[in-house]
Amino acid sequence: MKDRIIKVMETEGLTPAKFAEAIDAQRATISHILSGRNNASLEITVKILDRFPKLSSDWLLRGTGDMYVKGKPKEQQDLFGNTLAFPEKALVAPEPRKEIESRPPVNVTHISSPESVTVFATPEKPSRRVTKIMIFYSDNTYDTFISEKTPLPEK
Known part of the structure; x- marks a missing residue:
């Protein structure tokens, strides 16, 4: 793609700085692309x-086809400039919505008796204690501190 960008610059008679200005890009970005450091x-x-x-996107991206599109380039559609595709439908007023008969909400009361409440016991975790602490110093030495209490029994 780098070679195709160079060809566009040569064909349009632009220096890398003028090309960067023309496409509203940083000069450094174009320089990095042209030197091969970065891809576009x-x-x-x-x-x-x-x-x-007029530049062909297929040619620029893939290197296939002609450099320029034959005929007129596609014009971008103006979002608000076009007339409606179906004007007869646009002029017809929408039908009024039919109201759906609403009913008053039903009140539901929920009474819970103490017998229906189930309490789940959470399993106890064995208590843990610190048994050893190691401190490493910048001079590649270390100290070890060991708890004097007896360790917890293994599971």
Whole structure:
């Protein structure tokens, strides 16, 4: 892709600095792409295609086909400029919504008796104690402190 970007610059008669300015990109970004340090990002590719609308995206991305699109480039559609596709439907007022008969909410009372409550006991975890502490110093020495109490029994 680097070679194709160079060809675009040569064809358009732009220096790397002018090319960066034309596509609104950092000069360093273009320099890194041209030196082979980085590949062109999607953002840079889109900026190139936006700035040069006659440039073929297939050619720029894949190197296939002609450099320029034959005929007129596709114009971007104006979101608000188009008329409605179905104007007869747009002029017809929507039918009013039918109201659904609503019923008053039913009150449900829940009475729980003490017999129905089940209490689950949580299993006890054996208590743990610190048995040994090791401290490492920057001069590659260490101290070990061992608890004088007897250790807990094994599981």
